[in-house]
Amino acid sequence: SQQGEEDPQALSIQEGENATMNCSYKTSINNLQWYRQNSGRGLVHLILIRSNEREKHSGRLRVTLDTSKKSSSLLITASRAADTASYFCAWMDSSYKLIFGSGTRLLVRP
């Protein structure tokens, strides 16, 4: 199977705290992307990290990539109630299709 896993499956934190989500994958990748999905809605692209990059920042988001361990993490700093959503990692394989992780459901309590 080309699928990987995300953990935790669910995360509940207080507003202002940081949220960390982890992703593991199994194949070689061109890049790894993180998406957010609000309930019943589409996938919103958050950030992309190339396979030759180790860390990337975008606003309150920080992504790391360790290709030797085939893992990535997404850190959301100073979380807000509006960050409540499901977060998915997706890695682009050698045929340029995205393979999605199982997702982390994040709840940020006001």
Added chain:
Amino acid sequence: EPEVTQTPSHQVTQMGQEVILRCVPISNHLYFYWYRQILGQKVEFLVSFYNNEISEKSEIFDDQFSVERPDGSNFTLKIRSTKLEDSAMYFCASSADRGSDQPQHFGDGTRLSIL
């Protein structure tokens, strides 16, 4: 900011009927994709399309499925004879290129319910 748009947002169809899901990708994008998400499960790749041809398809994309770019703007997914297990959220995506720094941009999806 340009968006991928999908219609309809919700489609209810009797089992065995044909259904066409429509997508308008971002206008200067060249690569198009369909994914699906069965309720509570992972997002799964169905098919990619470039230069009026299928580039790759998954095992899910059997003979009941087809894709078409009938004109310069629309990209459609047709399911010929729907089954109960086709009930899912279907997402269209597009990208400008297939390079390692090119994200795929997704539409809001069509929720397909087969009765």
